[in-house]
Each structure stands twice: as structure tokens, then as C-alpha cells.
Amino acid sequence: MPRRDDLQTILILGSGPIIIGQASEFDYSGTQAVKALKAEGYRVVLVNSNPATIMTDSQVADATYVEPLTAEIVEQVIIAEKPDALLPTVGGQTGLNLAVELAEKGILERHGVELIGASVRSVVMAEDREKFKETMAEIGLETPTSLLVTSLDQVKEAMSTIGFPMILRASFTLGGAGSGVAHSETEFRELLREGISQSPVGSVLVEESVLGWKEYELEVIRDHVGNGIIVCSIENFDAMGVHTGDSITIAPAQTLTDREYQRLRDDSLKILDAVGVVTGGSNVQFAVDPDSERVIVIEMNPRVSRSSALASKATGYPIAKIAALLAVGYTLPELPNEITGTSSACFEPSIDYTVVKIPRWAFEKFPGTPNLLGTTMQSVGEVMSIGRTFREALQKALRSLELGFDGWESTSSGRSVDELSRALATPNQNRL
Numbered sequence: 001m002p003r004r005d006d007l008q009t010i011l012i013l014g015s016g017p018i019i020i021g022q023a024s025e026f027d028y029s030g031t032q033a034v035k036a037l038k039a040e041g042y043r044v045v046l047v048n049s050n051p052a053t054i055m056t057d058s059q060v061a062d063a064t065y066v067e068p069l070t071a072e073i074v075e076q077v078i079i080a081e082k083p084d085a086l087l088p089t090v091g092g093q094t095g096l097n098l099a100v101e102l103a104e105k106g107i108l109e110r111h112g113v114e115l116i117g118a119s120v121r122s123v124v125m126a127e128d129r130e131k132f133k134e135t136m137a138e139i140g141l142e143t144p145t146s147l148l149v150t151s152l153d154q155v156k157e158a159m160s161t162i163g164f165p166m167i168l169r170a171s172f173t174l175g176g177a178g179s180g181v182a183h184s185e186t187e188f189r190e191l192l193r194e195g196i197s198q199s200p201v202g203s204v205l206v207e208e209s210v211l212g213w214k215e216y217e218l219e220v221i222r223d224h225v226g227n228g229i230i231v232c233s234i235e236n237f238d239a240m241g242v243h244t245g246d247s248i249t250i251a252p253a254q255t256l257t258d259r260e261y262q263r264l265r266d267d268s269l270k271i272l273d274a275v276g277v278v279t280g281g282s283n284v285q286f287a288v289d290p291d292s293e294r295v296i297v298i299e300m301n302p303r304v305s306r307s308s309a310l311a312s313k314a315t316g317y318p319i320a321k322i323a324a325l326l327a328v329g330y331t332l333p334e335l336p337n338e339i340t341g342t343s344s345a346c347f348e349p350s351i352d353y354t355v356v357k358i359p360r361w362a363f364e365k366f367p368g369t370p371n372l373l374g375t376t377m378q379s380v381g382e383v384m385s386i387g388r389t390f391r392e393a394l395q396k397a398l399r400s401l402e403l404g405f406d407g408w409e410s411t412s413s414g415r416s417v418d419e420l421s422r423a424l425a426t427p428n429q430n431r432l
Helices: 025-039 071-081 092-104 120-127 129-138 152-161 185-198 258-275 306-315 319-327 390-400 417-425
Strands: 009-013 043-047 063-065 085-087 146-149 166-170 180-182 204-208 214-222 228-236 249-251 280-288 295-301 354-360 381-387
Touching: 009 025, 009 071, 009 092, 025 043, 025 092, 025 306, 025 319, 043 071, 063 071, 071 092, 092 120, 120 129, 120 258, 120 295, 129 146, 129 204, 129 258, 129 295, 146 152, 152 185, 166 185, 180 185, 185 204, 214 258, 214 306, 214 319, 228 258, 228 306, 249 306, 258 280, 258 295, 280 306, 280 319, 306 319, 306 354, 306 381, 354 390, 381 390
Parallel strands: 009 043, 009 085, 043 063
Antiparallel strands: 146 204, 166 180, 166 204, 214 228, 214 280, 228 249, 249 354, 280 295, 354 381
């Protein structure tokens, strides 16, 4: 069906300041979305508290408000601009959480603003760890054995139910904030206290450990009539236990058999249906046991994400642009394929090259932070390279880091195999 003519003005929420865990990927996505909607003839209003972005340039949106991203401020903008709809899925976790708050406080309903591209139900379903787990069980998919904890009074229950090591994941946070791995009761209490304080809803999911399992992400896009495609598969070079934003990642996935890939593909589309993603891009994360091939669903993001930006650059498929157009009524078969120029956007890219992303850290600028990688994202940037093979792309990326590497070096470190094994066992920025 064609674009919706009952909408004239669309409000977009940005992601706010560039911080560790939420960087300029959302400026890249948001700018794509604004330009796509303007090209369709819509009037676009933008709220973003960060003036140092492309999307807040005066030439991008029709009206730009560089204001704090709070429900009170956004309501004032809504009163002034009278938008017909709100698109929250290109502003990172900040935009998504704020849209849920606006809906739950009745602000959107009070001013007649429709939420497009996402529903409150789908956001809550994906971000509330316990509800997500229940939904996966209903469609026959496995998640890690877990317990939702909301207070320190549940420490003993969690220890007896899960056992060490445990993975802690705070609800409704970005970049793994409020998460970690606990190996003892002391660590568990500290991480739990931190996670409850970081979570906007005061809950932390405590999960069984899948440290060392292979980790994959699939970038999925779907329209409102149920057409869905996998834009890109991504494999994490660093196994489970290191946040995906701190992992070296490779596209397309390298070590999946075709049978395994088809299973993850089918599961991803089932997950979007079950969670109720209306339209747009989503990111689904899986863990695969390298010994038994047991597959576990880790999480999904019902929005354009950091991985979506990587997938867009790796494949040439403009995920944020297509997601914005799907949100205003188009279906995938109706949109042109911007890669081939001949087929429709309802087509899965197949690339005959390899893309490698290596994160860049700045531990030297944070003296109190140990040089250790875990479930909370700490990288401040990344490099991306393209090569015919994984080895070529990895070699290019090593040089791009500008850390003085010409690539692989064969000089002896003077350390024994045992010493090197111990050094490799602990994830840190120098491990590669």
C-alpha cells in the first residue's frame, strides 16, 4: 500500500549526547530517516539535546529543538508543533525509552500523536527481560535459565537457582549498563546493587553463564503486512562474555553451516512476529554452544541499533531509511532496491567480501578503569575494513587502528606458551 496521507508532521526523537555505549551511529541512522521522510513530503520535527550532530544541522529537519530529552520538554514541543505521529526507533535506547514514557503518561493520547514504527507493547516485550523470556518460551525458543531480581533480598534464591558464574543484565538499559559477570556472592551483591540502580524499572535478569559460546547477530527488517528479510548476519570474534560493542565482529557470519544459518534466520523472523514489531529494523542476538550446537536467544532490540549501522555500511542496504519509509505505510515490495536499482527492497543482500569491525578503546584516559572487557560496553569508537577474505579485512583493520601495527607481527614477545595462554584467557584491549 502507498504512503499514509493522513500524516503531515512527524516528530523524531534523537539519542542525545554521544556517550560510551551510544555513539554517532544513531546520528547516522536518524539523519537517514529525516531525509527519507522529507523526501516523501512530510514535515519533520526533531528533538535532540546534542548540537554536535549532523541531524541537528538547521538544513536537515524542518524544525529542530536542541533541548533536553525529557517527557516535559517533548510535550511542550508537541503542543507547539502539533505532530501527527512520533517515530522513536532511530534515536537509540534514549528515544525508545522516552517514547514509552510519553505513551504511559498519556501525553501522546492527550495530544493525538500516533506512535509509528513501534508499539509500546513490542518495546516493553523486548526490553523487559522477564516478559521477553516468557514470549520466547511460548514460541518454543530457548533462553538462558534465569531469574528476575528486583531486590537484594533475592540473593540466596538466585544463588540456589542459577549457580556461579552468573550473568546479570539490567532491564531497559543500553550498552550493557548495569550488567556483569559474578563469580562469587560478594561480586553478585555489588553487581546486583549497581544493576538495580541503573535499570529504569529497577529489575535485573540473572542468567546462567554461556561464557565462551559462539555469538551471532542477525539484522532483520519487516513491514506491517509481515514481509521480513535478513539484511546481514554478523559473527562476534570474541565469544559470549564480551559485550557485542566491544567485540571484533565479522559480516557475514563465518562459521555457521547453511543449516544453522537457516535456523537462526527462521527464528529471527518468528521472534519479530512474537514480540510484535510493527515495522522497521531489529537486531536479534543468539548464542550457539560450539560443542552441542544448542541455540539460545540472548536478546533483541526493536529499533535501529549500533549493529544496524554496521550492517548498512557492510551491505549498502540503507536500513534506517527503509525503516522510516515502512513506518509511514509502505511495504518492502513497493520500495526500490537501492543496491541493484532493479529489484525491490524485499531482497536479502548477499555479499562476496568480508567486513571486519574492530573497536577502539581509550583506557589510558580513564586511569581508574581496569583494562578488562566484559558485558558492559567500553569502546569509544571503531574501525571497519573490507577485504576479499577474513584475513585480509582483519589485516586492514589492524592498520586502521593507528596503534603502530603494520599488521600481523612475528616478533617474539619473550613469553612462554603458558604465559601467553593466561594473557589470552582474560579479555582486554590488547588480546588480539
